[in-house]
Amino acid sequence: MTAAxxxxxxxxxxxxxxxxxxxxxxxLVMLVLPLIVVVIFSFGERSPVGGxxxxxxxxxxxxxxxRLKAFQNTMTYAPLGTVVSLLVAYPLAYxxxxxVDRRWRLLLLVLVIVPFxxxxxxxxxxxxxxxxxxGIPTLLEFVGIEELxxxxxxxxxxxxxVYGYLPLMVxxxxxxxxxxxxxxxxxxxxxxxxxxxxxWQVTLPLSMPxxxxxxxxxxxxxxxxxxxxxxxxxxKVFFIGNAMVDLFLQSRNWPFGxxxxxxxxxxxxxxxxxxxxxxxxxxxxxxxxxx
Amino acid sequence: xxKKHRENAPISARKFMEELRRxxxxxxxxxxxxxxxxxxxxxxxxxxxxxGLVPGRAHAADDxxxxxxxxxxxxxxxxxxxxxxxxxxxxxxxxxxFGSNEEMLAKLQAGGTGWDVFVPTNYTISNYVALxxxxxxxxxxxxxxxxxxxxxxxxxxxxxxxxxxxxxKNWGTTGFVVNTxxxxxxxxxxxxxxxxxxxxxxxxxxxxxxQLTTIGAALCALGHSFNSIDKKELADxxxxxxxxxxxxxxxxxxxxxxMRNGDAWMSICWTGDxxxxxxxxxxxxxxxxxxxxxxxxxxxxxxxEAPHMKAAYAFINYLMEPAVQAKEFESHGYATSDSxxxxxxxxxxxxxxxxxxxxxxxxxxxxxxxxxxxxPTRAEVMARFKSA
Numbered sequence: 263m264t265a266a267x268x269x270x271x272x273x274x275x276x277x278x279x280x281x282x283x284x285x286x287x288x289x290l291v292m293l294v295l296p297l298i299v300v301v302i303f304s305f306g307e308r309s310p311v312g313g314x315x316x317x318x319x320x321x322x323x324x325x326x327x328x329r330l331k332a333f334q335n336t337m338t339y340a341p342l343g344t345v346v347s348l349l350v351a352y353p354l355a356y357x358x359x360x361x362v363d364r365r366w367r368l369l370l371l372v373l374v375i376v377p378f379x380x381x382x383x384x385x386x387x388x389x390x391x392x393x394x395x396x397g398i399p400t401l402l403e404f405v406g407i408e409e410l411x412x413x414x415x416x417x418x419x420x421x422x423x424v425y426g427y428l429p430l431m432v433x434x435x436x437x438x439x440x441x442x443x444x445x446x447x448x449x450x451x452x453x454x455x456x457x458x459x460x461x462w463q464v465t466l467p468l469s470m471p472x473x474x475x476x477x478x479x480x481x482x483x484x485x486x487x488x489x490x491x492x493x494x495x496x497x498k499v500f501f502i503g504n505a506m507v508d509l510f511l512q513s514r515n516w517p518f519g520x521x522x523x524x525x526x527x528x529x530x531x532x533x534x535x536x537x538x539x540x541x542x543x544x545x546x547x548x549x550x551x552x553x
Numbered sequence: 554x555x556k557k558h559r560e561n562a563p564i565s566a567r568k569f570m571e572e573l574r575r576x577x578x579x580x581x582x583x584x585x586x587x588x589x590x591x592x593x594x595x596x597x598x599x600x601x602x603x604x605g606l607v608p609g610r611a612h613a614a615d616d617x618x619x620x621x622x623x624x625x626x627x628x629x630x631x632x633x634x635x636x637x638x639x640x641x642x643x644x645x646x647x648x649x650x651f652g653s654n655e656e657m658l659a660k661l662q663a664g665g666t667g668w669d670v671f672v673p674t675n676y677t678i679s680n681y682v683a684l685x686x687x688x689x690x691x692x693x694x695x696x697x698x699x700x701x702x703x704x705x706x707x708x709x710x711x712x713x714x715x716x717x718x719x720x721x722k723n724w725g726t727t728g729f730v731v732n733t734x735x736x737x738x739x740x741x742x743x744x745x746x747x748x749x750x751x752x753x754x755x756x757x758x759x760x761x762x763x764q765l766t767t768i769g770a771a772l773c774a775l776g777h778s779f780n781s782i783d784k785k786e787l788a789d790x791x792x793x794x795x796x797x798x799x800x801x802x803x804x805x806x807x808x809x810x811x812m813r814n815g816d817a818w819m820s821i822c823w824t825g826d827x828x829x830x831x832x833x834x835x836x837x838x839x840x841x842x843x844x845x846x847x848x849x850x851x852x853x854x855x856x857x858e859a860p861h862m863k864a865a866y867a868f869i870n871y872l873m874e875p876a877v878q879a880k881e882f883e884s885h886g887y888a889t890s891d892s893x894x895x896x897x898x899x900x901x902x903x904x905x906x907x908x909x910x911x912x913x914x915x916x917x918x919x920x921x922x923x924x925x926x927x928x929p930t931r932a933e934v935m936a937r938f939k940s941a
Contacts, residue, residue: 394811395815506939512656
């Protein structure tokens with residue numbers, strides 16, 4: 263958009279304002295206002311019967327270390343879950359975008375989406391039985407692996423994360439690989455590159471926008487995750503999302519819960535802006551020249 | 554006669570296709586097509602067989618509306634009773650499941666729950682009244698409820714300042730369930746419970762995701778009151794819980810799946826779950842601890858903001874009918890404090906040791922105290938234990 267398009271008179275401005283109104287209102291009511299409420303709450307006190315009591319204190323922020331373990335868990339498993347999802351999703355997306363026969367592609371894509379039609383809650387509950395004592399561990403006993411515990415371990419949580427978030431990673435990568443100009447691959451091969459080298463020097467760099475988008479989507483959502491650790495971690499692999507659910511629903515300490523939420527938002531803003539600067543931003547010039 | 558019979562006969566395949574073509578071409582109306590092919594009737598029959606498919610089947614006569622939201626605990630109602638209620642009244646019941654009174658309180662405090670009937674435990678009712686969150690009940694609208702047939706030991710918490718705010722649902726105890734095939738130590742007390750947890754049962758014990766029973770169990774194991782809000786005693790309980798955490802299988806109030814599939818060998822447990830597990834798996838033994846624990850009664854209440862008040866009264870009144878209560882018992886196994894119901898149950902019920910523990914064990918149990926629900930230290934101890 264150039265400066266000129268803003269100067270085409272009052273009518274255009276008026277139209278723009280009307281068209282932007284719904285989304286502006288939405289953002290104000292659903293995002294900005296709640297965020298302001300949370301910030302105000304975070305300086306309050308827990309009322310004697312629970313909930314929010316008016317006040318101005320830094321006590322809640324001073325108490326943050328009591329949830330250190332939960333912060334650590336989230337800061338460990340969110341990046342780890344993102345990386346494992348990426349490692350599983352990339353080959354799949356590559357296969358779907360580059361290798362598979364066109365006739366089958368749509369069907370396979372639909373198969374990736376189909377699980378989304380069922381609630382994550384129900385699908386995660388199913389994993390309780392798959393990973394539970396009568397599930398995979400029983401099968402493993404046949405091959406001589408005894409007394410293996412899968413459910414309620416960090417491993418189970420990681421499996422749940424990769425399972426739940428895989429489509430979010432597959433699709434952005436698929437899109438960027440699908441748009442990839444096949445002539446570039448031929449050119450690379452004509453110039454004497456091995457397939458592996460072509461992949462490293464042409465395919466992978468060109469799919470990076472998709473990888474970066476997928477990672478960001480998965481990472482941001484994982485930072486607030488609470489359902490998967492609650493179900494597959496048995497309350498023992500405790501994320502900061504679980505700590506917040508607890509503070510709002512069980513101990514009804516809304517101010518402390520709000521302080522944890524505000525802290526999480528700040529951590530996320532810092533992490534994501536660093537990520538954009540060093541991972542996405544570092545390449546933006548090259549992307550632009552390719553497009 | 555013959556002609557009429559023919560009219561009702563199923564349409565032939567050829568005739569069906571002809572009618573379909575006509576409908577496609579627009580030469581007959583949709584109504585004609587549905588009528589002549591019998592598809593309309595089929596849909597109507599299917600629809601009435603599945604009440605969920607028929608929106609808004611309101612009953613004009615008593616005008617109960619068509620919907621009711623009911624919040625209760627896991628494994629704690631008979632689905633057949635709810636279906637029968639829907640059939641009789643046209644009111645569809647949406648059931649929400651909760652694992653703790655705290656969570657119910659939090660939802661009501663936040664407002665906008667949409668609940669019409671919910672199931673709080675004895676010690677919470679005075680809190681709800683103080684916070685003005687529940688309705689005073691108009692007993693004239695609950696003719697099936699009879700105060701005189703209720704055991705006052707369990708029914709009394711429903712009355713606050715001389716007003717009735719709730720009607721009794723069921724009562725029970727909180728002890729623990731042991732898989733005796735796996736655990737040989739024969740734990741009898743909460744002290745034993747934690748010893749086994751950190752010993753032969755390591756990795757296979759469940760505690761509730763519920764501060765009252767989990768902290769209560771730890772307090773009893775240390776020789777304190779189940780209801781203690783003493784800071785020093787709670788600090789000791791926290792230490793015990795955190796020390797046992799690496800040995801736990803899970804922290805959850807939904808412990809039946811874990812116990813049933815053999816992952817968990819021991820769990821803090823409510824009477825009815827103990828009875829349900831024991832019925833299916835005889836090796837599951839329910840223990841009322843000899844160093845204390847909880848005795849409780851649950852109630853039906855109507856929140857202040859209930860959107861379907863008439864349906865709520867009708868639902869509670871229906872559930873108070875002795876025959877319906879007996880069916881509830883058959884399904885979930887929790888005892889009732891209504892003497893009319895006891896008469897309907899098999900004679901063996903009265904001597905069931907799970908439902909009615911020995912007197913000396915019962916004497917050691919405590920009702921939850923009102924202040925444990927809102928005590929900030931207990932709340933924070935539980936939250937720290939979980940996030941440790």
